[in-house]
Amino acid sequence: MSSPHGVSTEVGRLRTVMLHRPGPELRRLTPRNNDRLLFDGIPWVARAQDEHDAFAEALRGRGVEVLYLTDLLVETLAAESAREHAIEAALTSLHLGETLRGYLRQALAELAPDALKDVLTAGLRNDEVRGGTGLVTSLLAHDDFLIDPLPNLLFTRDSSVWIGDRVAVTSLAMPARARETQLTELIYAEHPRFAGTPQLHGWRHEHVEGGDVLLLSPGVLAVGVGERTTAAGVERLARQVFGAELAHTVLAVPIAQERATMHLDTVCTMVDVDKIVMYPNVADQLRALTVTLRGDDLDVSAAEPFLVAAAKAMEIDTLHQIDTGLDPVTAEREQWDDGNNTLAIAPRVAVAYERNVETNARLEESGIEVVAISGSELGSGRGGPRCMSCPIARDEA
Structure with a gap:
């Protein structure tokens, strides 16, 4: 890529990432407003900051440049x-x-x-x-x-996602989060570091949230469709990435609208070029519609199993599934605790919450090095290492 910034896959060596260290906005949460502000609990802010500092240090220890959104x-x-x-x-x-x-x-x-x-x-x-x-x-x-305070700034993945050398500023569906994308767009538009960076989508358009966008391989995007990201949002994003020649295939993936599965990355995340950690209790039901460009029109296929559609689009024999948990009960518990919301920092190296011991054991058995971090307080907003990070630059895998 000619630009110093850009991302073409989920698993290329991570070079630069944008985080948000928990701050005074989390101290504004109370039992009276936390539901409206989309937090499941009231975090112990000092402990959350310690955990986040350790997360950032783990990334720096692997050679990753850490940028802070508020800086x-x-x-x-x-x-x-x-x-x-x-x-x-x-x-x-x-x-x-x-x-x-x-x-x-x-x-x-x-x-x-x-x-x-x-x-x-x-x-x-x-x-x-x-x-x-x-x-x-x-x-x-x-x-x-x-x-209103913005406690969900912690989840920098949602308000923007890099696709190739362009940044897609997203459109968050929940009113409590609308200003997050406005601030993110302002940074990309006005900060000298990002001068001249072309933008996709934008907060004024149909809803697309970054947690729903997975870059499966160069040219292949999977986008979750549900309450947060709408079909209209996926359609606009698909037209934009096709028009900019950033992708040849977009997989539209309907997901069940439950609190624990609000985004596609709460169901599955990539940990290698051909391996994905996935919540097994929904894996058999997960389908995908393959969207490609035919002339000036979008061509939409009939739905088929997600792993099958993904492997075809990626032009690989099999996209190998690593199950969250060890059985349906532990899978449900560890999925709730973001066991499959991992952040790949290189092929076969992923950051994960240490508390998800069964999922982490499965990852290691599959040849994935797990960089384990504490998340007892960070996870109170229902988000894991992937949710808390916006990769800005990765090597090609």
């Missing part, structure tokens, strides 16, 4: 145009009203980049505002958020 955001906000864009995006909520919106616009514009970053990511409560008093502030509770 990139602060550097981006040094530009006046980026600050204005970020502030306007944060104040679009209709519940603010013009009096409060006008006050906040001016107050946020006076903040230094680092302080503005804190507001954009950790949110702003009614009792933290000194002015803009009017009907809206009078009727809101003192602890109501004027700008």
Whole structure:
């Protein structure tokens, strides 16, 4: 690839990754708002930070450059145009009203980049505002958020995914996460490191979430379709990657809409060029529609078993399945604990949560080196090493 950034597979040696270290946004979670903000529990933030630091250090120990989303955001906000864009995006909520919106616009514009970053990511409560008093502030509770926190920033995979030398900024389906992609798009558009990087998709378009996009091999994408990523979103993404000659095949994979299987990467992830760790309780039911380009039109095949369709598209004899867990019961437990949400950092080397001992044993028996990390608190938002990482540069596998 001519660009210093780019990703063509899930398993090429990882060179650069974007993470988000848990921060004050997680301290905004309470039993009253965690469901709305899409967290299953209230994490112990200090422990989550320790676990995340160990995750980042494990990557650095393997020669991976670690970039932090908030560092990139602060550097981006040094530009006046980026600050204005970020502030306007944060104040679009209709519940603010013009009096409060006008006050906040001016107050946020006076903040230094680092302080503005804190507001954009950790949110702003009614009792933290000194002015803009009017009907809206009078009727809101003192602890109501004027700008919501973004606890799911931890899962950097969802808001963007690199396909070849282009970055697809995604469109997140849940309102609580909409601003994540706006901030991510701002970084890619305004940060000097990414100057001139072509973008695909975008947060204004049909819903596609990065956790649903797997780069099975050069030219072959699998995209989960369900509540988070829509069929319309896959159609737009397919047309874009075909038009840019970044792929020749897109597999549309319907997935059951359960809390534990919200994205395709909660069902399966690649650990080698021909090996995939997969939740066995759904493996037999997982189907795929093969989408290719015929002239100017999309050609859509009849559905067939996912592993069969994937092997055909990848032009390999077999895509070998490594089961999560050791039996249906342990498989369900370890799938819930993100046992198959692994992050490949090279062919046959994958980062996984240490608590999923049965799945990790299966991986090792299959010749996969497991880099085990702690995730007792990081996993409270239901996401594993893959969810928490956005690869920006990989070698070709």
